[in-house]
Amino acid sequence: MTVYHIPTVYLILGVLYLILPLTVWALLFNQPSRASALWCSGGVLFGVALTLVGLRAHLPAWLTYTLANGLMWSGVLIQALALRRALNLSLGLKRAAALILVCVAGFEFFRVVLHDAILRFSWSTLIFTALFAYISYLSWRIARVDRLRSARWLSVVYAVTAITMMVRTKLVLSGLTEPDVVASGVDSVLTVVTGLLISILGNFAFVGMFLERSTQAAMKATAARARQEETARLGEQIAQLERQRTLGTMSASFAHELSQPLTAILMDAQAIKASVAAGDSNTAEILESIEEIESSTYRTVKLVERIRNFIRPAETDYAYVDFKPLLQDVAHLLAYEIRKQKVRFEFDLDPAECGVHGDRVQLSQIVLNVYRNSMQAMETSAQKMIFVSLEHMEDRVVLRVRDTGPGVPADLKSLVGQPFVTSKEGGLGVGFSISSAIAEMHSGSLTISNAVDGGAIVELSLPAAER
Template sequence: MTPLHLPTAYFIAGILYLTMPVAVWLMLRKQHAPSNTLWCLGGLSFGLSLIFLGMRDTWPEALTYGVAIWLLVLGPLLRVNALRHELQKPIPLTWLLILSLVFIAVYGVFHGVLNNASMRFIWSSLGAAAAFGWLAFLAREVYRRDQSISARWIFMFYLALAVVLALRVPSVLLGLSEPTAMTSDPLSTLLIFMGVVTSIVGNIGFLGMFIERMNREALESAKVQARQEEATRLSDQIAQLDRRRSVGEIAASLAHELSQPLTNIYLIADRMELTLQQRQDESLNKYFADLNRNTQKAGDILGRIRTFIQSKNTLFERVELSQVITDVSALIHDLAYNESVDLQVSLPPQGLAVWADPVQLSQIFMNVLRNAIQATQGQASRRLLIRVWREGEMAHITLTDNGPGLPAEALSQVGTAFFTTKTEGLGVGLSISKSIAQQHGGSLSIGNSPSGGAVVELQLPVVD
């Protein structure tokens, strides 16, 4: 059997340690991770050390002893720092360089001053074994933290390489092996074999750590997106249920608002019939005008209610706040009238517009107005004030009632989902209103007015 030619074996192992880290770095360069660069530099350093060792018989001693042994330890130390970056425990490179220089200084004493080949060999073997052992146990920490199968493979093979390096020490002490890297014995052959395998497994394992992490992040992102989509779907369903619940509360308003114009239509039609019986005259045009105006009014009321309860996607458009408040006030008018609530509206002299979904904006006002009307129950004189003004680039809308206000313990929770101070409330109205305000780039806050009662303030970006 032909014995293993150690210089060639070292050279081949060195080439592997030079090329594979570069290939891994190129595949992971878009990650912009410092650990990737450190891992690559560590592989290049260790690969050069193996090539220098393999050329010991032909190249200068300074390269094949001093530089080769220094790189032999510096390489795994750089990879140690790569894994510490992955664990978010990086070591300053200065400290690693100092550690490696101290190591090579002691080696230089054994080699150049004492000229003790055995101590020189034992020192270099133990230093490399310690560096690889440190690297192995850091890989185990990564495995424990991330449950990374790739990190576990790195741990096992680098630990095995460290053990083989350490076993060379008792072999030299017992006289079973020569104190040189060029000795053709079973341990040297096993060391070369482990070096080649570790180069392949280590670099593929490091690449696998990144792939596993990207897969975990993609899976977590998919879970977060699924939760957000589910929350959005449930929010839409709750909002739709809240709009439908509102139908019952405005049914009385609808009946009252429609009764008067429809009655007028019937009366006008009767008068037209009598007039036609007496032949056409000039008053007929007036009747037609009255008929059209009242019919239009009835249609407008029905249109506002139909728009309010209709389920549709969010459609943003330029919305005049005065128009939305006027429409909602008309819808809530009968409820306020029946409850003897004086509804006052203060609008700015100039128009004030926002970019919003008019249906969702109406929903905010309807929720707040209903709550405010209920809050004034028991007051001798029930009042509700809506005030609109502009401050900078924001439109401010406050809705203030003269009720008892909110207790201190409720102020911190009001507006959160499913919290309510009403015995029959669901606790979703103000929560939905807050979400709508945030979707429109604004905010909704609830507090107590200095003059008494509760105040709800809606802020929205102004559209000029």
């Protein structure tokens, strides 16, 4: 005769099953998920059912047999659904509810209609065997997919429990033991031990599994963030090189632009020198020459400042940027090329404020690339016009640049914006892709299409900002 009072042990197990799910919930409180909520709910149902079994001598049979078994099957099945959720599989709640109803109906058929305790008990233990085996299988899948040691332990615990239930079913069917979970005997003690096993090891293995998954997710997020930062850093370097390459191709333009004010300064200085050497004290003429020198110097300084601001390899500096003067400043950088190619710009700027929050250098790079692409597209066009419109539309600032060139070739329409795709001879094909990336960094978009009246139209849309 066993020294354990089995009903009391079931009461203790019931209380343990009520406490442990709450412990699991507390441990995973900072990482709430539907899977953990399902697991804890299933554990609580199982604990209530075990408490009813422990009180079998004091409660009606429908409570301690029918309801208790239904709650236990539901609890285990809900925990299986928790693992399905962890695997991102559909829960199938309707099928689960139908399965429980079938299990309860079969149990009642053997208990009430046939009055066959052996078949009733065997039916119940076979259901438990199948459910525990299913949890073991799902845990094994999680362990294989996510490489979680805790999931492997969970799989082993439930596999052992399923085997124990199968052995007890065989013993009952063979007539070697009584068909009653609260009966005294070695097999009952074995069942209680496996119950303790899944209550303690099972719950803590589940906690370990979720903590492992959260650690893995944190490590992956950190690695992804590091890759993004590295990509952004490389992107900035590529953008910087593209700006330098652009300025390299414009060096002749800048040399011409600088030569004009510098030549004027030289001529005015020589005129002043000649006047002084000849003893001519015409103060008005000398002051006029000095003013011209001052004006030419100012033009030179402004041009050098524009070049420096465009190419400077500084950190990204986000601030309020007024788009109207930016459009004009970039056009000034291209002044020589505009005159040389006889391109005419027409600006249609919204009188409302058109400011954005961003990096002025990067935004200037977008506009410069768009202007130059439009000008290069019109090299063989009879009419060379670039229409620039800027509009404040609700919470967006929209820039549209339309040229009178041939438009985007049909074979490149689907590829525009991809790196190293270009229709220009000797071009790298990175200008538009870099500009598009900069626009996205500013929560905006850059698109290109063919205009209805001919030519290409580029649209830059950015979130509007206030000073």
